[in-house]
Amino acid sequence: xxxxxxxxxxxxxxxxxxxxxxxxxxxxxxxxxxxxxxxxxxxxxxxxxxxxxxxxxxxxxxxxxxxxxxxxxxxxxxxxxxxxxxxxxxxxxxxxxxxxxxxxxxxxxxxxxxxxxxxxx
Numbered sequence: 001x002x003x004x005x006x007x008x009x010x011x012x013x014x015x016x017x018x019x020x021x022x023x024x025x026x027x028x029x030x031x032x033x034x035x036x037x038x039x040x041x042x043x044x045x046x047x048x049x050x051x052x053x054x055x056x057x058x059x060x061x062x063x064x065x066x067x068x069x070x071x072x073x074x075x076x077x078x079x080x081x082x083x084x085x086x087x088x089x090x091x092x093x094x095x096x097x098x099x100x101x102x103x104x105x106x107x108x109x110x111x112x113x114x115x116x117x118x119x120x121x
Contacts, residue, residue, distance in 0.1 A: 016028070
């Protein structure tokens with residue numbers, strides 16, 4: 001930020017020593033350190049607040065995007081449900097029951113006939 005070399009800092013310290021005096025220079029340095037620390041803490045808190053607001057706005061955008069996606073999924077599910085209900089209304093109940101029973105029977109495993117073994121007695 002500031003580009004002070006060794007000789008510039010030495011010159012500033014000599015001028016401060018001559019203007020302020022050796023008795024008040026340590027107190028002035030302590031006050032300057034106090035104010036620099038306070039300014040640094042204030043800037044740090046300000047930066048943290050800004051970052052927090054940025055994160056909150058990003059989360060809000062993400063939430064809005066997800067809500068719109070959920071709305072789209074709901075409309076797709078409603079359309080699908082409507083189509084299924086229309087298909088069920090078009091089919092007659094007896095053929096539907098027969099088709100379901102046939103599906104159930106075809107999904108059952110076929111078992112081999114059990115034969116008895118003759119006793120060796």
